[in-house]
Amino acid sequence: MNAMTTTATTYYTTMPSPVGELLLVSDGEALSHLYTEHHGRGGVVEDSWRRDPGPFRQVEGQLQAYFGGERRLFDLPMAPRGTDFQQAVWGALRALRFGERVSYGELSRRLGRPGSGRAVGHANARNPISIVVPCHRVVGSGGALTGYAGGLDCKRWLLDHEARFAG
Template identity: 45%
Template structure:
């Protein structure tokens, strides 16, 4: 496993990858920071494309990411994460929207759980999922960070 730390305008972001692609991205000040072990290898050079695209995103020059992703999860989780990648920058959707998108309207709670288990925050934009009442719901990085990301993208939501 390879990793690097990216210093974003919203705090440190840890990024990990395998030979297959990006495996995780997490804001380190959030509820789910990435912990590294002695077998992990710090290799900033492997993440040049990721860092470039993150810089472009935070500078307002990029609205979607073009990276090879390799998240670990169940087939259901991966289906939800693929649906998340279809939410345009600056837009928000509900958990019900995601459930309909994956063809399982009754799976709203399971969608919420899969959304919360998304290992590649920001790039797989789980922050764009809010309550059906337009209010913010949980986010591993915290609701304040979620609000900052949505404001950065110009999304409409209620606090």
């Protein structure tokens, strides 16, 4: 008996934004990746992916509303892949309020893992759905802007944007 194998299709599209072109990736059901133009990890379209804006209409609409200052929360099906710890960190990021900034140490305390700020930082850096899962809201102790896969200019823009509309 031969087992039939199916290969899941990966879809992608791009969209302009105030922080540069965004690359959106999906399995057709849920957003799996969102890369900024200058993303340091990933952001390369693979040959097997299929360009199709269809699965991204809701994502694009919510991102446009966010960049327009009209949306503070994202309500999208998402499928980020990661370890249990990474998933916990990304869940904690989604719980951050629009415009809120926390340190890595504070996020580790909120997770019930005080002293794991470095591990939180590593999980934060591997967030595959930037902006929607707001890793840009995590800053160094004292509020210093620290690393961001999309670049510090992008992080600064996102934080300033949220500060403008958080009131």
